[in-house]
Amino acid sequence: MVLSMTGYGKAVVTYKEKKINVEIKSLNSKALDLSTRIAPLYREKEMEIRRTIAKTVIRGKVDFAIWIEKDTAVDATPINAALVEDYYRQIKDIAAKTGIPEPADWFSTLLRLPDVTTKTDVEELDDEEWEAAKAAIDEAIQHLIEFRTQEGAALEKKFNEKVDNIERLLHSIEPYEKERVPKIREQIVKGLEQIPGVEYDKNRLEQELIYYIEKLDISEEKQRLTNHLKYFRETMKETGHGIGKKLGFIAQEMGREINTTGSKSNNAEMQNIVVKMKDELEQIKEQVLNAL
Structure with a gap:
């Protein structure tokens, strides 16, 4: 989960x-x-x-x-009454001896003096x-x-949606994949025929075409991507921690297979599908950063 x-x-x-x-x-x-x-x-x-x-x-x-x-x-800070009285007596005595006028506002004067409103008790934490x-x-x-569990459920729903989309797009490649072999052969032969005075060995051409088409074959990439999609779903159902990092690694492997499929496509429709798969995968990668 x-x-x-x-x-x-x-x-x-x-x-x-x-x-x-x-x-x-x-x-x-x-x-x-x-x-x-x-x-x-x-x-x-x-x-x-x-x-x-x-x-x-x-x-x-x-x-x-x-x-x-x-x-x-x-929690109010207590006023030290004894200290206020002592300050009051001292000020009156000094005023009497020196002739300095007594304060007009006794309270504001006394409350500003040191330690009159200082809290001296120290609070200790008990068990x-x-x-x-x-x-x-x-x-x-x-x-x-x-x-986190609620948000994770929303993430899982989003991941399943994106994985399903990638799987659907992968299946949609198949018709174009089957069509491109005769198209490639037709294009090469047509190109050779348009060159005046060129003769070629049809058997050798067929061998070269087979070699070329094998290099463009994406069967392995499709199989590996299918396995990664399955593993991604299985990992989401696991319990414990570290699932997010694991999903991130699987997403990276999915990206490699999609990129290789795109580089081998040699077909506009297939490349358009690959672009859509990349978009779905990028959304997975963005959201997997939030997974624990």
């Missing part, structure tokens, strides 16, 4: 007064290219988070973010909260996988 590298997943878990938000999205890439934005509280767990993502996501350009939303009332965060991470990754 084909999985896409394009995906998106999000999860929100509530823990006490916090909301733990996790978001993960991915695009196609040759390898795993992971960038993270992690809330300071969870940075000590970054390596564990990376291992979890790498184990499941496997490949792609992945952006991961985890952040915390808190109740603003709970219970980390379990909640891990649950959010796992849920977001699961949503990403579900998204």
Whole structure:
């Protein structure tokens, strides 16, 4: 089954007064290219988070973010009342001794002074909260996988359509392939007859024609291309990872056979069909870059 590298997943878990938000999205890439934005509280767990993502996501350009939303009332920075009172007394004493006028707006003056509104408590991550965060991470990754599965089903449908088109076009070559042998013979003989005073050995000409026509034979290319199309379909049904790369290699082999068929065609109708096959194959190659 084909999985896409394009995906998106999000999860929100509530823990006490916090909301733990996790978001993960991915695009196609040759390898795993992971960038993270992690809330300071969870940075000590970054390596564990990376291992979890790498184990499941496997490949792609992945952006991961985890952040915390808190109740603003709970998270408000407290004012150090004792320090405000101390600053107030000191300023009044200095004003009395020096004659400098006291501030007109005491609150704006006092609240700007050092450490009045500084949050001094250091938050530590406990096991219970980390379990909640891990649950959010796992849920977001699961949503990403579900998204990739849906996109992969759409890719598989597209691939089957294109492979069917190439197979149909390959079969449509046969009538023109059978017609070209007598046409080639007729053209060569006619060309020789138009040259005045030329005599030729008909037996030798027949031998040369057979040799020439054998060089233009595309039976092997058709058989190999048919096998590649079959293998492409079988590979799409496989389970596990790395199917995208395998499909890419098969598409390259399909391209070689189509190109060789085109170079041997020596027939306008056949070459037109080959161009159409190349167009179908290019669409496969573009989309296979998104397959995991």
